[in-house]
Structure formats: structure tokens, C-alpha cells
Amino acid sequence: MQNNVLILDFGSQYTQLIARRVRELNIFCEIKPYNNLPGDLDGYKAVILSGSPFSTRSDDAPHPDLSRIKGHKPILAICYGAQYIAHFNGGNVAPSKTREYGRAKLAHVAQDPFLKDVPVGSQVWMSHSDTIQQLPDGAVLLASTHDVPNAAFKMPDERIYGIQFHPEVYHTTAGSLILRNFLVDIAGLEQTWTPAAFVETTVAELKEKIGTEKVILGLSGGVDSTVAAMLLHRAIGKHLHCIFVNNGLLRKNEFEEVLHQYKDMGLNIKGVDASARFLDALEGESDPEKKRKIIGRVFIEVFDDEAHLVEDAKWLGQGTIYPDVIESVSATGGPSATIKSHHNVGGLPDFMKLKVVEPLKMLFKDEVRRVGASLDIPAERLGRHPFPGPGLAIRILGDITREKVAILQEVDHIFINGLREWGLYDKIWQAGAMLLPVNSVGVMGDERTYEKCVALRAVESTDGMTADWVNLPYEFLQKTSNDIINKVPGVNRVVYDISSKPPATIEWE
Numbered sequence: 001m002q003n004n005v006l007i008l009d010f011g012s013q014y015t016q017l018i019a020r021r022v023r024e025l026n027i028f029c030e031i032k033p034y035n036n037l038p039g040d041l042d043g044y045k046a047v048i049l050s051g052s053p054f055s056t057r058s059d060d061a062p063h064p065d066l067s068r069i070k071g072h073k074p075i076l077a078i079c080y081g082a083q084y085i086a087h088f089n090g091g092n093v094a095p096s097k098t099r100e101y102g103r104a105k106l107a108h109v110a111q112d113p114f115l116k117d118v119p120v121g122s123q124v125w126m127s128h129s130d131t132i133q134q135l136p137d138g139a140v141l142l143a144s145t146h147d148v149p150n151a152a153f154k155m156p157d158e159r160i161y162g163i164q165f166h167p168e169v170y171h172t173t174a175g176s177l178i179l180r181n182f183l184v185d186i187a188g189l190e191q192t193w194t195p196a197a198f199v200e201t202t203v204a205e206l207k208e209k210i211g212t213e214k215v216i217l218g219l220s221g222g223v224d225s226t227v228a229a230m231l232l233h234r235a236i237g238k239h240l241h242c243i244f245v246n247n248g249l250l251r252k253n254e255f256e257e258v259l260h261q262y263k264d265m266g267l268n269i270k271g272v273d274a275s276a277r278f279l280d281a282l283e284g285e286s287d288p289e290k291k292r293k294i295i296g297r298v299f300i301e302v303f304d305d306e307a308h309l310v311e312d313a314k315w316l317g318q319g320t321i322y323p324d325v326i327e328s329v330s331a332t333g334g335p336s337a338t339i340k341s342h343h344n345v346g347g348l349p350d351f352m353k354l355k356v357v358e359p360l361k362m363l364f365k366d367e368v369r370r371v372g373a374s375l376d377i378p379a380e381r382l383g384r385h386p387f388p389g390p391g392l393a394i395r396i397l398g399d400i401t402r403e404k405v406a407i408l409q410e411v412d413h414i415f416i417n418g419l420r421e422w423g424l425y426d427k428i429w430q431a432g433a434m435l436l437p438v439n440s441v442g443v444m445g446d447e448r449t450y451e452k453c454v455a456l457r458a459v460e461s462t463d464g465m466t467a468d469w470v471n472l473p474y475e476f477l478q479k480t481s482n483d484i485i486n487k488v489p490g491v492n493r494v495v496y497d498i499s500s501k502p503p504a505t506i507e508w509e
Contacts, residue, residue: 003190005029005183006044008037010052010062010080014127016323016465017168018048018078020364025180026191030362034064046074046187049081051166055130056080056087057094074159074187076179082132082153082162089136089155096131103171106151108144114154114161115142116181118174124151124165125172132164159186195367195374199231202359206235210315215357216307217317218299219244219269221258222387224319224360227372229267231359232317234375240317241310242267245302247295248275249391249400251416252409261381274302282393282400286437288509291400295390307354316354320361321368323464365464385416385430386464394509398437403490408435410488411454418480419458428470431458434497434508442492451492454484459506467501 005022009015009031022029029048032038047069054061061084069075077085087093106122109115124145132150135141143152143163152163161182167175183189215232219225219242232240244262246255259271281298285291307313360368365386372382388394392412396404411433419425434455442449456477461467481494497504 003028003045003192004043005046005048005187005189006038006041007031007048007050008034008064008081010034010050010054010064012051012053012080014166014168015050017166018050019322020462021168021176021179022048022183023193023364023367024176025183026193027183027189028193034062037065037068041068041073044073045189046076046183049075049077049084051079051081051127054080055093056083057130070160071158074182075161076182077160077162078168079127079164079166082164083130085155085160085162086132086134086136086139086150086153089139091132091136091139092134093130094133096129101127104145104147104151104165106143107146108141110140110142112140112142112154113185114181115152115178116185117177118143118181123171123173124167124175125169126165127169132162161186195370198363198367198371199234199374202231203235206232206357206359210236210239210357212236212239213314214239214241214310214312215315215317216303216310216313216354217242218303219258219262219267220319220387220389221250221254221384222319223365223368223372223382223384224321226262226319226377226381227368227375228317228319228358228360229262230265230372230375230377232357233267238268240268241313242269243303243306244269244271245299246271246273246275247278247299247391248402249278249295249393249405251387251392252413261378265377265381270306272302272306274298277302279400279402279405284399286399288394291393291509292390295393314355315357318356318358320358322362322364324361364462366462383426385425385428385432387432388507394507395432396435397508404435407452407488407490408433408454411435411484411491414483414487415456415480418476418483422473422476424458424472424476427460428458429461429464429467430506431456431470432507433457440493444492449492452490453493453495454491455495455497455508456480457497457506457508459501461501461506464506467506469498469500472496 005027007018007029015031019029019031052062083093104124104126106120109118109120135150135153138157139153139155141153145151148164154161165172167178217229219229229242244259262269278298281294369382392405392408393400396408415433419431436453436455438453439450440453458470458472459467460470477496484491484494
């Protein structure tokens with residue numbers, strides 16, 4: 001692609017937000033670790049340097065090789081990026097004498113295309129402990145706040161623009177405008193990356209890559225795999241062989257209902273009920289990571305069995321999306337703690353002998369939905385809440401039994417149907433029920449009970465990277481709790497999770 005933006009990641013918590021804001025301008029961008037630049041930079045018309053938890057003054061500060069970029073492509077350096085440019089070009093970066101975190105107002109704004117239509121008094125978001133005390137050689141001051149004299153600058157000879165604040169954060173009111181000024185007016189990028197354009201380009205690429213070879217795709221009933229399937233279906237038609245596996249950990253009646261919907265969409269699909277195989281393999285295991293690994297292993301085994309039934313299959317299609325990739329590998333390309341293993345990220349065992357095709361791996365969830373709409377996928381399918389690949393296994397804390405699965409399926413069924421009936425479902429990003437590994441004392445009639453406790457969770461989010469709990473009406477929670485306790489044998493207590501992400505992940509395991 002010749003109309004692309006390269007974002008170099010120095011480990012900032014906001015790097016993914018930069019990508020989202022750029023794409024909201026209908027401009028494609030990619031995130032790469034600062035120490036692993038692409039070999040070919042010809043396709044990138046602009047480069048953005050992210051923030052970082054590091055200090056430019058520390059010995060272990062990220063130190064990229066910008067020799068192929070500086071002076072060759074327009075650069076927007078944000079926070080750490082701006083400090084890095086200043087520090088290594090004759091400027092002076094030092095610890096801040098005052099706290100520079102949160103909202104601030106621009107007290108000075110220069111007349112410059114970079115800040116076109118950005119008024120004095122605009123709110124910006126600061127998040128740094130160092131500050132630029134002296135600008136680099138040849139730099140021109142563009143903006144200041146009351147506490148940060150060097151809030152924005154440019155180095156005209158090298159087409160570098162540095163800003164101490166974060167335009168990607170919503171609290172920066174002119175953030176999108178500043179990004180547009182840089183990308184469109186200064187770097188000359190075209191705003192042509194739309195869902196329809198993505199479909200056209202991706203289908204053409206899939207046709208060229210796959211030709212008439214056969215692809216096996218695992219459908220889960222979720223948005224990601226559905227959109228991936230329809231892209232492949234449009235590209236290769238009958239050569240796509242879809243498999244919908246019942247791992248015994250789906251929602252109530254989901255296997256039969258979703259299989260019927262996929263057939264109505266014209267997909268070449270086969271349903272495989274492997275419930276017993278998964279549940280037997282999970283017996284006695286309570287560790288969350290091990291449960292994920294077991295489910296992934298059995299899933300691959302089932303797929304291998306089915307692949308042998310499709311003569312000359314060469315490819316495995318997957319619905320991997322960008323947050324899956326981001327959470328599974330270090331953002332900076334170095335050692336870091338893995339948040340959780342994603343069942344659909346990474347390679348395949350050698351014995352499968354299949355190449356992987358992932359048409360959505362550069363998209364965020366909301367982008368996937370927009371692409372799905374352009375493919376005329378029914379709104380009911382696209383509006384489905386995200387559901388984890390391991391299914392109810394990671395919503396049952398502790399070991400998995402058939403009895404626990406049956407209990408949680410009923411609880412989940414009441415909760416989700418209730419959300420639909422109350423008109424709440426489409427206002428929520430994701431909702432589900434968790435079966436906790438504790439019993440609690442209760443009373444039903446005149447008898448003492450000692451039964452299971454379930455937790456309900458509903459969150460609002462844009463892409464799953466961060467999430468806030470939803471303030472559901474008390475009347476809804478009251479009715480749902482009563483329905484669950486009265487209709488699901490074995491449950492005598494219902495609680496509601498009011499934790500946000502971070503620190504709590506959306507799923508409990």
C-alpha cells in the first residue's frame with residue numbers, strides 16, 4: 001500500500017489509540033516495534049513516534065535507528081518521541097519541576113499549517129515526567145501551555161513535528177484535527193481507507209494469494225470469524241470449507257442456531273459436535289492458562305481430523321484481529337508479560353501442513369463490524385457480543401464439569417435474553433455470566449441451601465483494549481437475579497461485577 005502510516009511503538013499505553021485515531025481519518029496505519037523497522041519503507045508516507053514509559057535520559061531508553069526516516073519522510077513525534085527528537089538533536093530534556101499529567105490548556109498557538117484551526121485555550125492531555133527545557137537546534141516553537149513552555153515545535157528542514165501532549169486521547173479536544181493537519185495537509189496522505197475499499201483490496205489479495213486452492217476455516221459464531229468467512233467466500237467461493245465445532249462450551253442452543261444461520265448466508269459449512277472430546281480433555285483441570293492450552297490443542301486435533309476429509313486443503317483461515325495480536329506479543333518487541341494466550345494467534349503444529357490466512361489481523365473490532373456491514377452480513381450477526389474462543393471454560397472458574405456447563409448455560413441464557421428484552425443488548429459491548437468456585441449459604445422456603453454463586457458482567461468498550469462496567473438498571477438486575485435463582489437449580493446467589501479494564505480484564509480467566 002502506498003498510502004500508509006508507520007507508527008513506531010516505544011511501549012506507550014496509548015499506542016493503539018494513535019492507530020485508532022489515524023484510521024478514523026480513513027487512513028491506514030501499522031504499528032511496529034521501534035527496534036524492528038520494516039525492511040521496505042517505500043509504502044509509508046509518514047511516520048509517528050509514540051510515547052513511552054521510559055525516559056530519554058535513562059541508559060535503557062528505546063533508541064531507534066531513524067537514519068532511513070529523518071529527512072526522508074514527515075515525522076510526528078508524540079511525548080517520548082518529541083523528547084527523543086529534542087534530546088538527540090541538541091535540545092535539553094530534564095525532569096519536570098511540576099506535575100504534568102492530565103488536562104492542560106494551550107496558552108500560545110503559532111500560525112502554522114500543523115495547528116491550523118486549533119484555537120488558543122484548546123484542551124490537551126499531558127502524561128509525562130520529563131519536559132523539554134530547550135528545543136533542539138533549528139526548531140521553531142509552535143505551542144505552549146501555562147506549565148509546559150515547549151508543548152509543540154517543528155524542525156522545518158527535516159519535516160519533524162514534536163508535541164508533548166497526546167492528540168490520540170479523547171481529552172485532547174483538537175486531537176483529530178491536529179492529526180489530520182499533519183497527515184493530510186503536511187504529509188499528503190489521501191483519506192481513502194474505507195470499509196468498501198478494504199473489502200475490494202482484501203478480496204483481490206485473497207484471490208491472488210489463494211487462487212483455486214482450498215481453505216478450511218473454523219467458524220465460531222462470532223463477528224470476527226463470520227466476517228473473515230464472508231471475505232474468503234467472496235474471493236474463492238466453493239473452495240472455502242467452513243467448519244463449526246461444538247466444543248461443548250457454547251451458549252445454550254448456539255450450535256444448532258448458528259449453524260442454520262450460516263447455511264442461510266450461503267456458506268459451505270459443516271457442523272462437528274466434539275463436545276465429549278473437549279470436556280473429557282478438560283476434566284480435572286482448573287488452571288486458566290492450561291484450560292486455554294487444552295482447548296487450543298483439542299481444537300487443532302479436531303481440525304486436523306476434518307482437514308483430512310477435505311482433499312488437498314492448503315490453507316487454514318482464521319479470524320485473528322489486531323487486539324489479539326497486540327495482547328499476545330510485546331508491544332515493544334522485547335520480553336514482557338503475556339496478559340493471556342489467544343487461541344487463534346500464532347503458528348500451527350508442523351503435522352497440519354497448512355498455511356495460515358488471516359484477512360482481519362490488522363483490524364480493530366469496530367472496523368471488523370463496519371467491513372461486515374459493507375459485505376451485507378445481517379445486523380444480528382454483526383451486533384453479537386464478543387464471545388471468548390475457549391467459551392464458557394474461562395467463565396467457569398476452577399475445573400470444568402458437564403453439570404457446571406449446564407448450570408452456566410442456563411444462567412447465561414436468562415441474562416442475555418433479558419438484556420435483549422429490556423432493549424439493553426445493543427448498548428453493551430460484551431456481557432456474560434461467571435460461575436464462581438464457591439458455594440454460599442442461602443434459604444429457600446424454610447430450608448437452608450448451600451449452592452453456587454454466579455457473577456454477571458456487562459461492559460462498554462470500543463475495541464476491548466479498555467472497558468468500563470455498565471450501570472444496568474436496578475430493576476433489571478433485580479428481575480434477572482430472581483429469574484436465575486428461581487429457574488436454575490444449584491444457584492442461590494447472584495452478584496454484579498463493577499470492575500473496569502484495567503485493572504480487571506473483561507473475562508475473569
